[in-house]
Amino acid sequence: MYTNLRHLTKKGLFLLTLYLFSLSFATAQSPHTDWFEDARFGMFIHWGLYSAAEGMWKGEKLRYINNYAEWIRYRNRISKEEYGQLAKRFVWDKINPEEWVLLAKKAGMKYIIVTSKHHDGVALWDTKVGEYSLPKLAGTRRDVIREIADACRKHNMKLGFYYSHWIDWEHPYAWDHNQELTGHVTDEQFDEYWQEKAIPQLRELLTDYGDISIMWFDMWIPYQHSIFKKQQLEQAVALIRELQPNCLINSRLGLPTDARYVDFETLGDNQFGSSYVEHPWETPGTIAHSWGYNGQEKEWKSTAQLFESLISNVALNGNFTLNIGPRADGSVPYESISRLNDIGSWLSKYGEALYGNTGIKLHSGQHDWGKITRSVSKNTAYFHIFNWPLDGVLRVSGIRSRPQKVELLLEHGTKTLDFTLRGPLLHIRLPQAQRDPFVSVVRVTYNNIVLDDEIVAESTFGGFALRGTNAKNSDELQHVSYDGQRPSHIRTKNGQTIFWELYLPQPGTYRLDLSAHNPTEQDAAVTVQVGDQTIQGIIAPCGKVVVEPNQNNYTDEFLETHIGEITVDKAGKYEVRLHKQDNGDLWLNRIWIDRVEKNSGQTGTLASDKPLIIEKINDKL
Numbered sequence: 001m002y003t004n005l006r007h008l009t010k011k012g013l014f015l016l017t018l019y020l021f022s023l024s025f026a027t028a029q030s031p032h033t034d035w036f037e038d039a040r041f042g043m044f045i046h047w048g049l050y051s052a053a054e055g056m057w058k059g060e061k062l063r064y065i066n067n068y069a070e071w072i073r074y075r076n077r078i079s080k081e082e083y084g085q086l087a088k089r090f091v092w093d094k095i096n097p098e099e100w101v102l103l104a105k106k107a108g109m110k111y112i113i114v115t116s117k118h119h120d121g122v123a124l125w126d127t128k129v130g131e132y133s134l135p136k137l138a139g140t141r142r143d144v145i146r147e148i149a150d151a152c153r154k155h156n157m158k159l160g161f162y163y164s165h166w167i168d169w170e171h172p173y174a175w176d177h178n179q180e181l182t183g184h185v186t187d188e189q190f191d192e193y194w195q196e197k198a199i200p201q202l203r204e205l206l207t208d209y210g211d212i213s214i215m216w217f218d219m220w221i222p223y224q225h226s227i228f229k230k231q232q233l234e235q236a237v238a239l240i241r242e243l244q245p246n247c248l249i250n251s252r253l254g255l256p257t258d259a260r261y262v263d264f265e266t267l268g269d270n271q272f273g274s275s276y277v278e279h280p281w282e283t284p285g286t287i288a289h290s291w292g293y294n295g296q297e298k299e300w301k302s303t304a305q306l307f308e309s310l311i312s313n314v315a316l317n318g319n320f321t322l323n324i325g326p327r328a329d330g331s332v333p334y335e336s337i338s339r340l341n342d343i344g345s346w347l348s349k350y351g352e353a354l355y356g357n358t359g360i361k362l363h364s365g366q367h368d369w370g371k372i373t374r375s376v377s378k379n380t381a382y383f384h385i386f387n388w389p390l391d392g393v394l395r396v397s398g399i400r401s402r403p404q405k406v407e408l409l410l411e412h413g414t415k416t417l418d419f420t421l422r423g424p425l426l427h428i429r430l431p432q433a434q435r436d437p438f439v440s441v442v443r444v445t446y447n448n449i450v451l452d453d454e455i456v457a458e459s460t461f462g463g464f465a466l467r468g469t470n471a472k473n474s475d476e477l478q479h480v481s482y483d484g485q486r487p488s489h490i491r492t493k494n495g496q497t498i499f500w501e502l503y504l505p506q507p508g509t510y511r512l513d514l515s516a517h518n519p520t521e522q523d524a525a526v527t528v529q530v531g532d533q534t535i536q537g538i539i540a541p542c543g544k545v546v547v548e549p550n551q552n553n554y555t556d557e558f559l560e561t562h563i564g565e566i567t568v569d570k571a572g573k574y575e576v577r578l579h580k581q582d583n584g585d586l587w588l589n590r591i592w593i594d595r596v597e598k599n600s601g602q603t604g605t606l607a608s609d610k611p612l613i614i615e616k617i618n619d620k621l
Contacts, residue, residue, distance in 0.1 A: 033280045048134070049120055051325065055069040087139075090140075097148045104340075120168075121164075132170045146209060165217050219254040237249065273364065276359050276361045287324065307438050346438055349409070353384065353441050356377065362397075363457070379449050381399070392430045397426075408431070498578045500576040512562070538561075
């Protein structure tokens with residue numbers, strides 16, 4: 001997979017590429033992507049000579065920062081000849097690629113992408129181009145690519161090939177990052193590599209192994225920033241379209257992101273979606289850190305984390321292609337198997353909530369309890385609950401339609417649930433105990449799904465957090481992301497007004513608290529208007545707060561200030577405006593608005609009109 005390059009400011013280039021992709025691809029989508037969008041979950045397999053090194057060379061661990069085991073030849077400066085000797089470590093009488101396909105099928109995956117040739121330039125199949133292939137180096141007649149292709153057909157699994165077309169450390173004229181120091185190959189030399197190795201090998205892969213569903217390339221910058229010429233990449237596209245007309249091409253090919261060339265967008269490694277997009281896209285992700293097998297691996301992701309990644313992507317109309325890195329004997333680490341089996345068990349019960357699903361165009365972080373997916377073919381929404389509400393009420397914001405039926409999905413059957421709808425705020429009464437140890441699912445059937453996508457979402461225990469990200473004029477604001485110490489916030493400009501749309505579900509009194517940092521030495525005056533009611537507040541100067549003691553570790557403090565109350569005589573929509581009155585700075589974290597219960601001084605409401613009683617446990621500690 002791709003790695004950081006200091007000189008290229010790759011992250012900026014990659015994000016720019018994705019942005020341009022979104023602009024151009026939204027209006028031109030391939031007709032062959034339906035199966036890909038229906039599948040939603042696939043397996044990546046990184047397996048090659050690097051698998052036999054296991055992240056260690058002559059007693060030394062991987063060098064440099066990314067710790068990807070498949071980069072060991074480049075990172076540890078290994079010669080081509082010594083690297084080739086790793087082929088002797090493969091245990092062929094134990095290697096059974098069909099077991100990988102069966103693992104993917106049991107996990108509920110619908111397609112497999114295998115590294116036919118990674119950056120090391122070693123072909124996994126017995127290529128007729130040169131002598132640097134795994135079968136030749138290992139002295140075996142086994143063709144792992146053919147075995148995988150046969151197993152995929154046998155088990156009804158779509159097959160894709162990863163092919164490193166840009167980087168190839170075996171060929172003297174292919175790209176190698178170190179050429180920035182040792183001297184670039186010429187355009188003529190690179191074209192020699194392209195015409196004599198890359199194109200013939202692509203032709204072999206596209207001709208000899210039956211139907212190929214995906215060709216997955218791995219150049220993370222536009223071709224203009226590489227040694228490639230546009231016509232060379234167009235040559236690859238033409239070859240694929242000729243030999244495998246239904247084969248999909250991913251966006252790391254390097255060409256302009258037009259559907260003539262590219263069928264789906266590939267985000268960065270382990271980069272997940274942040275907003276709903278119309279065109280097909282995927283996240284390539286790892287269960288651990290490394291892609292190829294690393295015997296020193298310590299960074300295993302939890303099953304719950306993988307569930308959240310998969311479901312969150314589908315909720316934004318995306319796929320999740322999850323990697324395994326088998327060893328040189330074909331075995332897969334237990335940590336990978338156990339997590340995939342857990343996911344597969346869940347999908348066997350609740351797969352209707354992901355396969356053939358897309359998302360709903362609400363804020364990506366709309367709900368703090370989980371995510372929403374929606375069936376493409378039916379007016380059915382699925383509420384995926386990561387955090388089961390303690391008070392037994394699931395609060396859903398932004399859908400105005402009245403449900404026809406609300407059901408909790410069980411391992412066998414369903415349980416009908418009661419609900420209350422007030423405007424775009426839906427309250428669903430849940431059983432006290434969650435039904436699945438990972439993710440519980442509520443299925444909601446509608447006649448038609450009508451959204452109210454600008455309102456601020458209700459939080460888990462009631463109340464509303466007004467932030468920069470859910471403001472109506474969010475695009476006009478200066479956002480500062482959470483940096484590990486200071487919370488995410490917006491920095492107001494002189495005289496700037498921030499707008500939110502809020503639905504208050506009941507008449508009554510609501511309390512307003514404002515969390516902000518005042519970096520000046522003077523009081524900051526603010527005005528908050530809710531409907532026709534106005535509150536004026538003063539935010540005192542804030543200093544620093546100690547993050548960790550005895551380390552000179554301080555950060556800007558964000559203080560919460562109670563700025564007043566409002567009273568409304570009816571439920572309904574209200575516009576909230578925050579205006580900074582003077583020219584000083586103010587860093588706004590949030591405004592918190594919650595209903596005050598009569599005679600209790602407490603806040604929060606249940607699905608009925610009864611108050612939510614929050615026990616004051618602090619008095620007992």
